[in-house]
Amino acid sequence: MSDRSEADLVRVLAGAAGNAPEPAGDLLEVVRRRRARRARRRTGAVLAAAAVIAVVAGGTAVARGVFSHRGGEGPALVDATVTASPGRPTPSPRASGPAAPLEVRPAAEVWPAAVSTIPAKAPDGWRYRPVTALSATELLLAAESSFEKAGRLEVYDTAGGSRRVLADMPGPPGAKGYFPQRVEAGAENIVWYGTNPSGGAAWADFWVVPRSGGTARRIGEVTGAPAEVDGIGVTADSVVWSVRAGGVYRMPLAGGAPERIEGADGLHLLSWPWAADVGERDFQKAQGKLVNLETGQVTEVKAAEGTTTFRCGPQWCFGEGDGTGAKAFAERVDGSRRSVLPGLSALGGRLLLARDFGMFHVSGVVGRDERGEEIEDRTAPVAALYDPAAGTLAGIGNGDGQGGGGYGWGTSSSPSAIVYWDADVKNVERCRTADGKAVPRPSGTAGRTDESVICEAIPQGGGKELTVVNLLAVPKTE
Structure with a gap:
């Protein structure tokens, strides 16, 4: 299993996600990852893919040590020269030998004004679920009365440490099993939708409240395909x-009545007015175009041959793998100003954040010893944010010093302006012995008949504060 690639993992995740039920509320739980590399080598039978699949049903998994990431392995591209000619620029000659992983300093050092701590719960005990940032100091939060059951929206001011209730999030009268879903903040209003009051056919309703706050108003409902x-x-x-x-x-x-927007067939909203020809479920499909639904402008984007993941915002694209051995990369939507980011990778296809920031997984692997075993920096951050305009990297997550940790990103519909983590959560490794035949495997995977030692990292502690990075508070460079 240690020779499997990240593309294999993405394929496993995609297949599992396609068959998994929607998580209640479609809200992201804090991302966890496991360190199983050492245990797998000792027993030869730890099935990391099965462990990842178990997580997919409840959200998104980012795993470090599940498959070999080989941080920095392979040649790196020198940044391409920006030209005024149409089409993609010609890459500069490749550097010989593997590229060393980039240094990733903590976000609190790189962007001190953008990092703050907030309470993990409201005064009444309801748990906060970060949604996005409204300004450099204001965070939009969903308060949950139970797991992923949002009951109201609040605004937390990181400058003064104050909170205010924006609006309650009611459901239709008499509805059972109703869950408010994604929230989106506009210039004047905040909207969201809810699903499944009856648990039957596809159904959704829409709500709106002024950005300044007030009483939420139900706009209407839809059924069938529009739902x-x-x-x-x-x-x-x-x-x-x-x-x-x-x-x-x-x-x-x-x-x-709902109206289908002309010229938007096959498109998925990115952040109004922008839409793309790929959605969140298109794990293995590279983005091909970006459309402005207000102006009708169509921007064609093209991933280099061999690219395994490719997503673009209005100005910048991020991806992984281009046939040269490079891991993560960033480039303008026209293919110019390309930067290769050794030691980073994309898992699950979630690359875009607000302001065209990129988000990548940090492998932590810095080399191999004389036996060929990977050498891992256990102090490396869980993930990294990349500001392509400034060429700046910032580490995020609550790495626990054992090769594990976690983070989450805001649950807004458009790419969120915040990422967060609970710095007090620690992973405690628990192992058990199981019959190899009883361990679930992806379809087509050969089974084992011997005993297997299965180890998993169980998060413990935390629940008091969240560390938040607000991208709207990061100084602009262009």
Whole structure:
């Protein structure tokens, strides 16, 4: 298993996600990762893929040590020269030998004004789920009465340490099993949608509240194909949303019939007015275009041959693998200003954050010893944020010194402006012996009949404070 690639992991994740039920509320739990490399080598039978699949049903997993990441292995590209000619620029000659992983300093050192701590719970005990940032000091939070059951929206001011209730998040009268889903903040209003009051056919309703706060108002509801919502946005007069099969709809904020937006077939909302030809479930599909639904502008984007993951925002694209052995990379939507980021990788396809920041997994592998065993820096951060305009990296997550840790990102529909983690959570490794035949495996994987030692990292502690990085507080460089 140690020779499996990250592409293998993504394929396993994609297959599992396609068959897994939607998590209640479709909200992201803090991402966990496991360190199983050493245990796997001792027993030869730790099935990391099965462990990852078990996590997928409840959210998104980022695993360090599940498969070999080989941080920095392979040649690196020198940044391409920016040219005014159309098409992609010609890369500079490759450097010989493997590229050393980049140094990733903690976000609190790189962007001190953007990092703060907030309470993990409201005064009444409801748990906070970060959504996004409204300004350099204001964070939009969903308060949950139970797991992923959002009951109200609050705004937390990191400058003064104060909180205010923006609005309650009610459901339709008499609805059972109703869950508010993703929230999106616009210039004047905040909208969200809810699903499944009856647990039957596809159904969704939409709500709006002024950004300044007040009483939430129900806009309307939809059934069938328009109710398979995968992204939501808001304009001055309408709620807009895309669906899993592709296509974008709108409904007036005052209420009325839904209308399919012309020219948006096959598109998924990124952040209004931008839409892409890939959705969150398109793990293995490279993005091919970006469309401005207000102006009709279509921007073609093209991943280099061999790229395994490729996602673009309005200005920048991020990806992994380009046939040269490079890991993560960033480039302009026209292919210029390419930067290769050794030691970083993309797992699960979640690369874009607000302001065209990129988010990558940090392998922590810095080389191999004389036996060929990977040497891992256990002090490395869990993940890294990349500001491509400034060329700046910042580490995030609560690395526990044992090769484990976790982080989460805001649950807004558009790429969120915040990432967060609970610095007091620690991983405690627990191992058990199991019959090899009883351990679940991906379809087509050969079984084992001997005993297997299965180790997993159990998070313990925390629950008092969250460390938050607010990208709206990061100084702009262009």
